[in-house]
Amino acid sequence: MSLREDNIDWHLRDGEEPRLLKVLSGHTDGFEVVKDNKARTVWALEAEGKRLYMKRYKLSGTAEKMKNSILPSKARVEYDAANTLISKGIPTTIPVAYGEKRKGGLLRGAWLVTEEISGVRPLIECLPEMEGEERGAALEKLAALAATLHENGVYHRDFHCGNVLVRRVAGKPPELYVIDLHRISFLKEMPYEKRVNNLAHLLYSVYAMMSPEERRSVIENYSIACGGDGGDSAGALFGDVEKRIKGVRRRHMRSRTERCLKDSTGFDVVAKGEERCFVRKGRSYEDVKTLIAKHMELEEKGASALVKKDRYVTASIVSGEGGGGGEFFVKRYINKGVRDLLSASRARKGWVGANGLVVRGVATPPPVACVERKGESFLITEKADALEMDRFLIKNFG
Secondary structure: OEEEEOOEEEEEOOOOOHHHHHHHOOOOOOOEEEEEOOOEEEEEEEEOOEEEEEEEEOOOOHHHHHHHHHOOOHHHHHHHHHHHHHHOOOOEOOEEEEEEEEEOOEEEEEEEEEEOOOOEEEHHHHHHHOOHHHHHHHHHHHHHHHHHHHHOOEEEOOOOOOOEEEEOOOOOOOEEEEOOOOOEEEOOOOOHHHHHHHHHHHHHOOHHHOOHHHHHHHHHHHHHHOOOOOOHHHHHHHHHHHHHHHHHHHHHHHHHHHHHHOOOOOEEEEEEOOEEEEEEOOOOHHHHHHHHHHHHHHHHHOHHHOOEEOOOEEEEEEEOOOOOOOEEEEEEEEOOOHHHHHOOOHHHHHHHHHHHHHHOOOOOOOEEEEEEEOOEEEEEEEOOOOOOHHHHHHHHHO
């Protein structure tokens, strides 16, 4: 069934029109916001005794709008994918409707409405709580789910344990559901390399929660579910998956590190004329400017007010009063010349490096902000309540 409401073209599952009048009104006042990020907003709502989710996909720019003037929207892709999975007996969310808003042929908005899968949580949250038979059964079901997808030619490009939901009922085996289907492809046959890649991403998502023996067991059960014997072929597959996991981890660490240079869920980027500021969420651009102003005041007082001062670098410890609270280490780099013009500023290199350590779990003073200006740059971190190693040794053993 299709209908148009508030300039949105809706396509509904048969029999859904009366229940979705509230959703199709185009107004989300009173809906519960479940998730909101740069990619999508998800609302929860009640309609005729059922709980529904409405997902709105955000368009990142003109290029994406133009792309979706030719290709189906993510909402349409996910709606069709869910119906296809259900037809193949693969457990997933039940699609109710999708909507598209277009102007001049360009996509302006896309929405997907699905039924709630009751009593579920992401497997990535539940696995650390599971023990014994329940844990073993969940991992067997995970292997079976991956095998069922692959044997049906389903390649999920975002297949990880955050996109696998589990229903836990005492005395019954766990039930698994796969979600977030807008990056799914349907193939006639699943190539070996794609199987390895999918399994590597899946197991990497819970790598720290599983022993090598458990990962091997998942691969053996997967092999058996795909018609293998779980023997030598499973062992070779396990070796290839483990090798691929190392590459997945490298790319994941690099990607997480580089997020500090982008507007993202953890960072803001502010550009003001020739000035660019990268700042961790929780601090504002105004906070950062206040901290830099305090550092410059200390510079004017002379070297005695600073932690370090030489021709190209000054450093100070400043109070965060008026700058968000706390104490901070502020380092100012003065450009040396052509070399600094042709490469990233020293403050940016320090910013990326510090965030890279945080991502990898290495103890380091949390980086707060990086500011680049003409001729200079600043790196701001929280003040560490610790001594430099040489001073520690002198103080305690000197």
